[in-house]
Amino acid sequence: MKGADERFQSEANSANIMSMPAAATDALTIGNALRALPKAELHLHLEGSVNATTFAEMARHHDVELPPHSHPAELFDYSDLAGFLDVYALVAASMIDRRDFERVTYECLERCAANGARHVEMFFSPEAHIEHGVPYDTVLAGITAGVRHAEVDFGLSCLLIPAINRELGGLRAVEFVEMVLAHRTDDIVGVGLDFNEIGYPPELFVDAFRLAEQAGLRRTSHAGEVGPAQNVRDGIELLHCERVDHGYNIVQDPELLAECVASQVPFTVCPTTTTFTTDHRDLSAADHPIRVMYDAGLNMTVNSDDPTMFGAELTDEYSKLNRLMGFSFDELAQLALASLDAAWIDEPTKSSWRAEWASDIECISARLDEQ
Numbered sequence: 001m002k003g004a005d006e007r008f009q010s011e012a013n014s015a016n017i018m019s020m021p022a023a024a025t026d027a028l029t030i031g032n033a034l035r036a037l038p039k040a041e042l043h044l045h046l047e048g049s050v051n052a053t054t055f056a057e058m059a060r061h062h063d064v065e066l067p068p069h070s071h072p073a074e075l076f077d078y079s080d081l082a083g084f085l086d087v088y089a090l091v092a093a094s095m096i097d098r099r100d101f102e103r104v105t106y107e108c109l110e111r112c113a114a115n116g117a118r119h120v121e122m123f124f125s126p127e128a129h130i131e132h133g134v135p136y137d138t139v140l141a142g143i144t145a146g147v148r149h150a151e152v153d154f155g156l157s158c159l160l161i162p163a164i165n166r167e168l169g170g171l172r173a174v175e176f177v178e179m180v181l182a183h184r185t186d187d188i189v190g191v192g193l194d195f196n197e198i199g200y201p202p203e204l205f206v207d208a209f210r211l212a213e214q215a216g217l218r219r220t221s222h223a224g225e226v227g228p229a230q231n232v233r234d235g236i237e238l239l240h241c242e243r244v245d246h247g248y249n250i251v252q253d254p255e256l257l258a259e260c261v262a263s264q265v266p267f268t269v270c271p272t273t274t275t276f277t278t279d280h281r282d283l284s285a286a287d288h289p290i291r292v293m294y295d296a297g298l299n300m301t302v303n304s305d306d307p308t309m310f311g312a313e314l315t316d317e318y319s320k321l322n323r324l325m326g327f328s329f330d331e332l333a334q335l336a337l338a339s340l341d342a343a344w345i346d347e348p349t350k351s352s353w354r355a356e357w358a359s360d361i362e363c364i365s366a367r368l369d370e371q
């Protein structure tokens, strides 16, 4: 009988991504050390995490027409946000059956585990599937099955964050939260807000977020990525967001930056995404917002956002901070611990994991120092 981990042919398996060298005498590179670092992934979109070959197979199965390509990896070859959004829509259109969602979730979490993630809080975009006639309960059932299998096979935990598509407006957002609450499970930890900030400011979503808060859901919002710093402020003050996703344009508002340093509200930053969706395409620039945010003392976590679609896994994001922005291993280890602190899990669990992670980090650090 085949084990659960053999049910899907995954790219992560074939890539043979492993963590630390087994023997203490083997060389430990900074790359391996960063891969082994225990991490929480807090800003990851399921639909932006689909393997190219899985995407091509699902599209073929469901008769979704794809652009000409000689290899599935070419499907993720674009240079701007518009190209990315076109392909994102095709990926969403190719996820139809419960099993599609289960497979994609399982493969996504497999890659997370291979990158050292021990806890994941994953966005998914129900509206992108409802648009194609896939009911929310089908989406949720498939994702939940994928999470259950991955938790057993890879030893990580995963909570889910259905994300409001802001482009559908405030009234639909209220209906969306009502739908989420009607199908609520213990896996659903909160709600997010994403898609284009321009023209869809936070104040449109006050009612939806109030409803979520009253029902005990946690709240986060994409803000200040392409929209103004004011969206960061309004996300926190009007929507009562407990985290900010991206938030780079906060650097244009020193007063708000100082307030967020004081409150230590977590910002989930995604280095590779900034090179696609913002004007800050040089990660080594001294004025890159992530550098400025960190130096100001903001509470920041490192995340991958849309790893297969932007071609950078979670370890790559930590590695880019090391190679291109000069972050030391110790600084990155602190950011990994900050990701645990910013996770939406109960305090006793967090406290026990913190002790475990700190001890593992000490071992990894000692191995690096030996060289």
Ligand SMILES: [Zn+2]
Binding pocket: 043, 045, 194, 222, 245, 305
């Ligand atoms: Zn995002």
